[in-house]
Amino acid sequence: MEKVNFKGVKLFAPASIANISCGFDVLGLCLENIGDIMEIRRSEKAGIQIKSIIGQDLPLEAENNVAGVAGLALLEAHNPQLGFEIIIEKNIKPGSGIGSSAASAAGTVAGINYLLGNPFTPTELVPFAMEGERLACGSAHADNVAPALLGGFTLVRNTNPLDVCKLPTPLELAATVIHPKIEVKTADARAVLKKRVSLEKAINQWANVGALVSSLYEEDYELLSRSLVDEIVEPSRSILIPQFAELKTACERTGALGSGISGSGPSVFALSRGMTTAHKVAQAMQQVYEKTDIPFEIHVSPVKQSGVSFLEDIT
Numbered sequence: 001m002e003k004v005n006f007k008g009v010k011l012f013a014p015a016s017i018a019n020i021s022c023g024f025d026v027l028g029l030c031l032e033n034i035g036d037i038m039e040i041r042r043s044e045k046a047g048i049q050i051k052s053i054i055g056q057d058l059p060l061e062a063e064n065n066v067a068g069v070a071g072l073a074l075l076e077a078h079n080p081q082l083g084f085e086i087i088i089e090k091n092i093k094p095g096s097g098i099g100s101s102a103a104s105a106a107g108t109v110a111g112i113n114y115l116l117g118n119p120f121t122p123t124e125l126v127p128f129a130m131e132g133e134r135l136a137c138g139s140a141h142a143d144n145v146a147p148a149l150l151g152g153f154t155l156v157r158n159t160n161p162l163d164v165c166k167l168p169t170p171l172e173l174a175a176t177v178i179h180p181k182i183e184v185k186t187a188d189a190r191a192v193l194k195k196r197v198s199l200e201k202a203i204n205q206w207a208n209v210g211a212l213v214s215s216l217y218e219e220d221y222e223l224l225s226r227s228l229v230d231e232i233v234e235p236s237r238s239i240l241i242p243q244f245a246e247l248k249t250a251c252e253r254t255g256a257l258g259s260g261i262s263g264s265g266p267s268v269f270a271l272s273r274g275m276t277t278a279h280k281v282a283q284a285m286q287q288v289y290e291k292t293d294i295p296f297e298i299h300v301s302p303v304k305q306s307g308v309s310f311l312e313d314i315t
């Protein structure tokens with residue numbers, strides 16, 4: 001049923017970690033403590049209007065904005081005569097590697113869908129949000145937008161036609177993310193990848209993806225730890241991230257289950273069993289980066305079990 005009484009909705013659009021070591025372009029997880037606050041309001045004017053973006057200097061024209069193109073894709077499929085206004089409080093830094101563009105796109109389509117009375121399921125919203133990713137980096141991957149919309153861990157089996165699975169999330173799992181404030185564009189991080197992979201490395205990689213999925217179902221933290229290995233993408237991309245090897249060593253020494261590049265970087269994530277260990281990992285990461293002159297920030301967060309959260313109806 002359409003939420004006709006509400007002028008709009010305020011929501012939390014979560015950050016996410018894509019790839020999760022072995023699952024390049026297929027695995028992702030949703031973060032609880034990091035995200036944008038958005039307001040989606042009905043408008044008399046057809047289409048999408050980005051009214052303001054607080055905290056970042058990003059394009060306001062709908063066609064040049066990830067939230068705008070995602071919203072327009074939804075309206076095109078549903079009713080192009082409708083109109084919505086968007087206000088974004090941008091807490092996730094664009095280009096940080098924790099799904100900044102995905103959060104804006106996911107928040108927009110989830111918010112419009114909510115106001116329309118949920119004509120689409122969360123999975124059906126994924127292709128609209130993927131249009132935001134296409135604008136952001138030229139590749140319509142779903143490994144950030146799927147967890148931002150569905151929550152927990154997700155696996156994208158195929159993008160065309162879309163086939164996304166939500167995976168279970170062991171409750172004690174916690175993420176630590178360090179964001180070195182350097183620029184690594186997703187397009188550039190994709191350009192450094194080798195186009196051919198040896199059969200030996202491919203075998204190891206799909207064995208790790210299968211084992212990681214099994215570890216989530218079994219809540220087997222040891223198996224999860226052994227599976228957090230990336231033999232294909234990390235070796236090419238890690239050269240773009242200062243102190244990457246030192247960070248990995250520090251995470252391992254502090255008891256993290258594993259670590260790797262968050263999405264296309266430059267952020268580096270670690271997964272731990274329990275928030276206490278995740279905070280210790282944060283301290284260890286901090287010690288590594290304090291020795292550099294690179295500014296950085298660190299987040300510690302449980303995995304968010306659900307995707308976009310609705311905070312308040314605007315009446």
Ligand code: HSE
Pocket residue numbers: 018019024025026099141143144186189190263264
């Ligand atoms: N899977 C994508 C990549 C995520 O690693 O290029 C980027 O947001």
